[in-house]
Each structure stands twice: as structure tokens, then as C-alpha cells.
Amino acid sequence: MQSQLKFVTESLDTVKKMCDHQKTSKKGFVAFSARTSKQLTSTAASIKVVFGHIVTNIGKAYNSATGIFTAPSDGVYVFAWTILTNPKKYFDSELVVNGIPKLYNAANALNGGGSYESSGCTGVMELKTGDKVWIRKVSSSGNFLRERWCSFSGWKLL
Numbered sequence: 001m002q003s004q005l006k007f008v009t010e011s012l013d014t015v016k017k018m019c020d021h022q023k024t025s026k027k028g029f030v031a032f033s034a035r036t037s038k039q040l041t042s043t044a045a046s047i048k049v050v051f052g053h054i055v056t057n058i059g060k061a062y063n064s065a066t067g068i069f070t071a072p073s074d075g076v077y078v079f080a081w082t083i084l085t086n087p088k089k090y091f092d093s094e095l096v097v098n099g100i101p102k103l104y105n106a107a108n109a110l111n112g113g114g115s116y117e118s119s120g121c122t123g124v125m126e127l128k129t130g131d132k133v134w135i136r137k138v139s140s141s142g143n144f145l146r147e148r149w150c151s152f153s154g155w156k157l158l
Contacts, residue, residue: 030059030072031155040137040145049093049135049145051152062154068134069154071127076158080122081135083107084149087114091145092138095123098131104138116146124157 037052050067062069071077085091085107095103102125109117125133135152137145 028059028073029156030061030077031153032057032059032062032069033151033153034062034064035152036145036147036150039147042137045137045139047137049137049150049152051135051150053148055151059156062152066134067152068132071129071131071133073156074128075126075156077125077127077133077154078122078157079103079125079133079152079154080120081105081152082118082120082150084116084118084146085109085140085144086146087116089141089144090117091140094136094138095121095133096136097125097127097133101136110141118149 033055034051034057035053035055036049040049048067050064052064054062054064059072061072069079079095081093081095083091083093083105087109090106090108090110092104092106094101094105103121103123105119105121107117107119109115127133133154
């Protein structure tokens with residue numbers, strides 16, 4: 001009987017530790033995913049792309065009004081974005097960290113007949129608390145960025 005009681009007590013301690021770990025494992029977790037909420041048609045250079053419809057925003061680090069992700073803590077982050085452009089149009093973009101371009105993406109449907117063009121890019125960045133990350137248009141043509149079909153996501157890896 002005493003061995004059974006010891007087994008049950010040890011099992012309960014293990015379950016309690018697992019529950020405590022699950023409670024704290026989300027602490028500091030950061031992840032967001034957002035998509036465009038309207039079509040972007042400006043031909044001005046170097047404009048920020050605002051992904052205005054939030055799908056997920058754990059940690060509240062992405063601002064859908066400005067299109068800026070602000071790192072809440074030091075760490076390694078993964079970012080990914082996809083762009084869909086209209087037929088016979090193009091859209092070149094870059095991932096910017098604190099004003100400095102880090103990664104590039106090009107969706108070019110100029111020679112694709114009547115088809116849309118989609119492109120994506122994923123990268124890993126080491127960030128410090130307060131670093132700002134966004135997607136910026138480099139160049140484009142006319143009515144180019146499709147509403148609802150473009151996305152920007154990020155999450156803290158370490």
C-alpha cells in the first residue's frame with residue numbers, strides 16, 4: 001500500500017510539474033500573422049506595406065495600423081512574407097530592420113500573360129528589444145498588390 005501511495009504521489013508531482021511548465025512555456029512567446037486588408041495601388045517608392053488584418057498576434061508585438069513589428073525581447077526571430085501581384089504588374093519588396101533592408105522579394109507578372117504572380121521570402125533575424133521590422137515596397141507598377149492575398153508573419157524562435 002505504501003509503495004502504491006508513493007507511486008501516486010510521484011505521479012501527481014510529475015503532472016503538476018508538466019502543468020507548471022505549460023503555464024510558463026507561453027510566457028515570452030511571440031507570434032503574429034497578418035494579411036493585407038485592402039489593395040495597395042500607390043506607385044510611390046519606399047512605402048511601408050501595412051498588413052491590416054491580424055490573424056494571430058500572440059504577444060501583441062505587431063501593429064496592424066503601422067505595419068511594424070517591435071521585438072519585445074532579445075532573441076532569434078523568423079519572418080516570412082508573401083506577395084501576390086496582378087497580371088502584367090510587378091511588386092518588389094524588402095524586409096527592413098530598423099531602417100536597413102535585410103531581405104528582398106520580387107513578384108513579377110509582366111511577362112506572364114494574364115496570370116497573377118506570387119512570391120515569398122523567409123529569413124531568420126537576431127533582434128534586440130525594441131528593434132522594428134516591417135515590409136517596404138521597393139518598386140512596383142500600377143494596381144499591383146492584391147487585397148487579402150498577401151501576408152506577413154513572424155515568431156520568436158529562441
